[in-house]
Amino acid sequence: MADGLTLETALPPDGTAAVEALGPVEALVAVTALNQARTAPAVVSAVAAGLARGFAGRKTAVLFVDGGSQDGTLEAVNQQASADAAVPVASARVSGRPGRGRAVLAALAAARHVGARAAGLVDAGLASITVEWIEPLLGPALNGDADYVSPSYSRALTEGTLTTNLLAPLVRSLFGKRFQEVLGGCAAVSSALLDALPPAEEWADEPTGQGAEMRVLGQALAGDHALVEVHLGRKEVDPGAAPADLAHTLVDAVGPLFRLMERHAGEWQDVRGSVPVPRRGPAGPGPRAAGDVRPDRMVRAFHLGLKDLLPLWEQAVTEETLGQLYPLGLLGPDDFRFQPSLWARVIADFAVAHHERRLPRDHLLRALTPLYLGRVAAFVLETQAASSPGAADALERVCLAFEAEKPALSARWR
Amino acid sequence: MQQQWSDIVLDAIRDVGQRILFATPRLLAALTLILLGWIVAALVRRVTVRVLAAADLDVRCARWGLTGVLGRGAHRPSPTELLGRLAYWAIFLVGLLMAVEALEMPGTRGAVGAVLAFLPHVIVAVLVVVGGWMLAQFLAQAVLIAAVNAQVAGASLLATAVRWLVLTVAAAVALTELGVAREMVLLVFGIAFGGAVLALSLAFGLGARELARQALESYLTRARQDPGEPVSHV
Numbered sequence: 001m002a003d004g005l006t007l008e009t010a011l012p013p014d015g016t017a018a019v020e021a022l023g024p025v026e027a028l029v030a031v032t033a034l035n036q037a038r039t040a041p042a043v044v045s046a047v048a049a050g051l052a053r054g055f056a057g058r059k060t061a062v063l064f065v066d067g068g069s070q071d072g073t074l075e076a077v078n079q080q081a082s083a084d085a086a087v088p089v090a091s092a093r094v095s096g097r098p099g100r101g102r103a104v105l106a107a108l109a110a111a112r113h114v115g116a117r118a119a120g121l122v123d124a125g126l127a128s129i130t131v132e133w134i135e136p137l138l139g140p141a142l143n144g145d146a147d148y149v150s151p152s153y154s155r156a157l158t159e160g161t162l163t164t165n166l167l168a169p170l171v172r173s174l175f176g177k178r179f180q181e182v183l184g185g186c187a188a189v190s191s192a193l194l195d196a197l198p199p200a201e202e203w204a205d206e207p208t209g210q211g212a213e214m215r216v217l218g219q220a221l222a223g224d225h226a227l228v229e230v231h232l233g234r235k236e237v238d239p240g241a242a243p244a245d246l247a248h249t250l251v252d253a254v255g256p257l258f259r260l261m262e263r264h265a266g267e268w269q270d271v272r273g274s275v276p277v278p279r280r281g282p283a284g285p286g287p288r289a290a291g292d293v294r295p296d297r298m299v300r301a302f303h304l305g306l307k308d309l310l311p312l313w314e315q316a317v318t319e320e321t322l323g324q325l326y327p328l329g330l331l332g333p334d335d336f337r338f339q340p341s342l343w344a345r346v347i348a349d350f351a352v353a354h355h356e357r358r359l360p361r362d363h364l365l366r367a368l369t370p371l372y373l374g375r376v377a378a379f380v381l382e383t384q385a386a387s388s389p390g391a392a393d394a395l396e397r398v399c400l401a402f403e404a405e406k407p408a409l410s411a412r413w414r
Numbered sequence: 415m416q417q418q419w420s421d422i423v424l425d426a427i428r429d430v431g432q433r434i435l436f437a438t439p440r441l442l443a444a445l446t447l448i449l450l451g452w453i454v455a456a457l458v459r460r461v462t463v464r465v466l467a468a469a470d471l472d473v474r475c476a477r478w479g480l481t482g483v484l485g486r487g488a489h490r491p492s493p494t495e496l497l498g499r500l501a502y503w504a505i506f507l508v509g510l511l512m513a514v515e516a517l518e519m520p521g522t523r524g525a526v527g528a529v530l531a532f533l534p535h536v537i538v539a540v541l542v543v544v545g546g547w548m549l550a551q552f553l554a555q556a557v558l559i560a561a562v563n564a565q566v567a568g569a570s571l572l573a574t575a576v577r578w579l580v581l582t583v584a585a586a587v588a589l590t591e592l593g594v595a596r597e598m599v600l601l602v603f604g605i606a607f608g609g610a611v612l613a614l615s616l617a618f619g620l621g622a623r624e625l626a627r628q629a630l631e632s633y634l635t636r637a638r639q640d641p642g643e644p645v646s647h648v
Contacts, residue, residue, distance in 0.1 A: 158645040158646065159645070159646045160646065160647070160648060161645050161646070161647055162647040162648050163648065183648070237646075237648075244648075245563075246563070246647060247559070247560075247563045249647055249648060253648065293645065297565075300565065301563075301565055304562055304565055304567075304569070305562055308558060308561075308562045308569045308570050309558070309559065309562050312555065312558070312559070359555075360552065360555070363555050363556060363559055366559045366560070366563060367559050369559075369562075369563045370562060370563070376645055376647075380645065
């Protein structure tokens, strides 16, 4: 217990006391939040009820960790938690600079501190979570079937496009594991994986965004831990929440993945091909077709990027890639095309540029935004008329393009 | 007459000879100082580059995001190379000044002391210009990316304006530090900056009042009616 994550470095004394008051716990589910007062109380209630129903007779608890909210999230949860008492609910707030990553880090440290055999991580914005999700999510980790349990959801092609067009294909090509979701809003880890996580001071570059979750996934993938995917249902995030700035989302989600590539370069460079992650429980339905979505605005964003951000893109991508991007500037919203192979090349170029620090990293990731929107516009157009199997094929084509790009990426990585 | 002529010629030759005899050691000393300055400068440059390379300065600068803002292109110097060149020229310049002092030419007496006394101001001014240039590059890049991502037309123009604004401020600060017509620089900068803002305000408020109203109306209407992206990204 001396090495690895320790609670004292992650939480202030009152938070540590709240966790210690829980005593030894078999399974701990941590709900982490940052300014999510609208959804956090309901998510905590669902988790507590799910634990009571799915693991009756076992010592379980819920820990709510606030990353430094300014909208009264912690107070709202505390008010609600005192009314419900299906399982013990503790709450804590991280000290210092606000950040979701710090909340996740504290949650992991707390799970280790109470000696949990399994720990769940749930984002307080996961509005569609139900009582029924908790047992399938936590069960495989608690029963020793898996060290990392990843969710899969029923989603339309127009939902989670960053996951389907970038995060999942890149993770699949790097580590050879086919996850449907990366940073899916919830996950479960075993005590073995908790013990393998590095000490808190090594997480300093992941204070905000989704870096901490990505780091846990990276440890699971690189450490050859047992992985499992479970289908949970339909994923919905808080519909009333203000839409996040897309460039900021890219920095928060893609940045940690690029850093993961640096951290575990030795583990992914020789991997070729991919295998499905073992599934527990029933498989969900395939993705729903995109429907009638106009990509005009996204194409306009791409054109504007091609016109104004070219000097920055020139520093990030190769001349060959640029040569293939130029003609896309002539395509209108109705005939816009951005092939998966070119997209995979662009992402590989950006990953290498990020690694070699050719631009300030925040600038580099933000400069990816118009390219990403261009790819999503093309993806929407490709899949508009597709049936459900056709939609699944479209997703598979993207993943195969990333796998095909992998040898070139490995060769360029120094 | 002939005697007088020969005296004058001989005096002239003797005088020139004495001058040459007087100047030759100084000239040799000056050449030696230039040569020594060059050798020491080259040595210091080599040592500086090696020490900075051993300290991983280029990697550290890249990590701090400084390399990207140093400029574009394959031939841009690395931070290590840049500092090596700076050390070389600083020492070579001191050697040159010592050589000039050794020549004991009229008007150059005390030149080295004066230049060395002024050197701290020059160093501060150079640092201000270099820092201002890097800040200008960084901010212009940030503004360009933010404006493009917000789909603002004329993003490049906005970024260029930010770059020149920061560079102008840096130049004004550097000139003030050098004491080059301090009051005039402040006055010119104040008048130019204030004038530009006033001119823009008048142009926007009077000359293009209708255009400004239409642009604002269009922006606000679009913001109100904008349904956002037709897809969810995460």
